[in-house]
Amino acid sequence: MARDGNSYLASLRDGRSIYIDGRKVTDVTTDPCFRGVVATAAGLYDFQAAPENLEQMTFPSPTSGERVNLAWLLPKTYGDLVRRRQAIERWSELSCGMIGRSPDHVASTLAGFRMGLAAFRDYDRARAAALESYFQYARDNDLFLSYVIINPQSDKARSAGNQPDPHLVASVVDEDSEGITIRGAKMLATSGVMANELLVSGFQALQAGDEAYAFTAVVPLSAKGLTLMSRRSYEQNATSVFDYPLSSRFDENDAVVHFNDVKIPWDRVFVCKDLKMAQAQWHDTRAHVLQNYQCIVRLMVKLKFMLGLARKIAETNNIINYPQVRETLGLMAAKVSNIEALVIAMELKGENFGEFYVPDRAMLCAAQVIAQTTYPEIAEAIRSLSGGGMIMVPSSYADFATAETNAIIHKTQRSTVATSEERVKLMKLAWDAVGSEFGSRHLQYEMFYSGAPFVTRGNSFRFFDWDGAKGAVEQFMSSYGLPETNLKLPNAAE
Numbered sequence: 001m002a003r004d005g006n007s008y009l010a011s012l013r014d015g016r017s018i019y020i021d022g023r024k025v026t027d028v029t030t031d032p033c034f035r036g037v038v039a040t041a042a043g044l045y046d047f048q049a050a051p052e053n054l055e056q057m058t059f060p061s062p063t064s065g066e067r068v069n070l071a072w073l074l075p076k077t078y079g080d081l082v083r084r085r086q087a088i089e090r091w092s093e094l095s096c097g098m099i100g101r102s103p104d105h106v107a108s109t110l111a112g113f114r115m116g117l118a119a120f121r122d123y124d125r126a127r128a129a130a131l132e133s134y135f136q137y138a139r140d141n142d143l144f145l146s147y148v149i150i151n152p153q154s155d156k157a158r159s160a161g162n163q164p165d166p167h168l169v170a171s172v173v174d175e176d177s178e179g180i181t182i183r184g185a186k187m188l189a190t191s192g193v194m195a196n197e198l199l200v201s202g203f204q205a206l207q208a209g210d211e212a213y214a215f216t217a218v219v220p221l222s223a224k225g226l227t228l229m230s231r232r233s234y235e236q237n238a239t240s241v242f243d244y245p246l247s248s249r250f251d252e253n254d255a256v257v258h259f260n261d262v263k264i265p266w267d268r269v270f271v272c273k274d275l276k277m278a279q280a281q282w283h284d285t286r287a288h289v290l291q292n293y294q295c296i297v298r299l300m301v302k303l304k305f306m307l308g309l310a311r312k313i314a315e316t317n318n319i320i321n322y323p324q325v326r327e328t329l330g331l332m333a334a335k336v337s338n339i340e341a342l343v344i345a346m347e348l349k350g351e352n353f354g355e356f357y358v359p360d361r362a363m364l365c366a367a368q369v370i371a372q373t374t375y376p377e378i379a380e381a382i383r384s385l386s387g388g389g390m391i392m393v394p395s396s397y398a399d400f401a402t403a404e405t406n407a408i409i410h411k412t413q414r415s416t417v418a419t420s421e422e423r424v425k426l427m428k429l430a431w432d433a434v435g436s437e438f439g440s441r442h443l444q445y446e447m448f449y450s451g452a453p454f455v456t457r458g459n460s461f462r463f464f465d466w467d468g469a470k471g472a473v474e475q476f477m478s479s480y481g482l483p484e485t486n487l488k489l490p491n492a493a494e
Helices: 005-011 035-049 051-057 078-093 103-115 117-123 125-140 275-283 287-316 323-348 361-390 397-401 403-412 420-434 437-448 453-463 466-477
Strands: 017-020 058-060 067-069 145-148 171-175 179-186 197-200 215-220 226-230 255-265 269-272 351-353 356-358
Touching: 005 035, 035 051, 035 078, 051 058, 051 078, 067 103, 078 103, 078 287, 078 323, 078 356, 103 117, 103 125, 103 145, 103 197, 103 287, 103 356, 117 125, 117 275, 125 269, 179 215, 179 269, 197 255, 215 255, 215 275, 269 275, 275 287, 287 323, 287 361, 287 420, 323 361, 361 420, 361 437, 361 453, 397 403, 403 420, 420 437
Parallel strands: 017 226, 145 197
Antiparallel strands: 058 067, 171 179, 179 255, 197 215, 215 269, 226 255, 351 356
């Protein structure tokens, strides 16, 4: 039997410490700041547990025999990888691709770590054993994990250990026979308020002297001394699903996580004070590939939704036959199709990594670079196609219930292909997607979640087959030379 929504909801009532608007949250499953998105997450588990979806969404755990989400599958063939991707797509479609840190994201990170177990064994066999054991535990319980791998922004010109406050960034402050103790902060715990456990690590470069900051461990959200301080809840301020159809249900939230001497046992510590392994865990394994592959698959679903929204706006405004509108939509369609093509390419061009089959890194990096500019372009296209239509909508659904305002709505909100209600509904959706606080957060998120552009472009440079490209040039140049001549020419040395 697969994990369902009720089981997931029960697991969140664990006494976790979450603060928002100056108050401590009693229960995230019922709190008005989080209950909508938590219900959406529960819906993901109900979807996978439905009898008609079991084969498409889950597989039997090799250790427990219970059915778990396909995100935990370690693909050994191209077919395994495609099956796993299709499950990611189905979950993404339930939120229009708006839930960026759904349970299959950090599960993909852990799967990538597990595929690279040899790298952990070369580093420390005890830490490798902890990783292997924890992966089995998380998989068998089909846990929802979030992570924090970015340091709080302070003086970005300084390393983690050279900040004015040495305990600003989470670090190991003690270790004994039982485990390690960490103190400090990390960000951004996207979906952290609704996760079961939290992976704490780092992706930013460290230098000599920063060893205390070079660790990777997992801790339950209910751990003593662990506190999440949430950003503003867009869900809380959504007056209704009609007025805010996305932010009322898909505001996955982000939070700063503060660790006040949190004790983590050794069986949940995978890296401890090792600068080399802190970097190797991402690139000598396939964690970076698997987690960002999930991101691109999810984004592919989201881009298709956004493109469909742009097309529907053009039809509703009766501008679909304008040549310039078709040109804009055609260009956007090509860019969205390019992301889909890259997903297919990274699977077909995948590599064997030990006994496993994983997506091609170069194709993945290309998709990340292109994605960072494609999403803003589609958001801008939606703004242009909507014009003032997104702004001049009724204040809320309540305006339909008052005779006088209802009459004005039906007089002023017109379309040749939609009713007044349908037009208002569409424009409110468009505003929530690109104009509301929720929409603005998504623009920022899609532009930077995989790193600054110089990082993603640097990875594209790093993994491209330059030897093959240069080799083709050099081979062609070797096929010809200077034409024969009777003149005596000096050589380069002369």
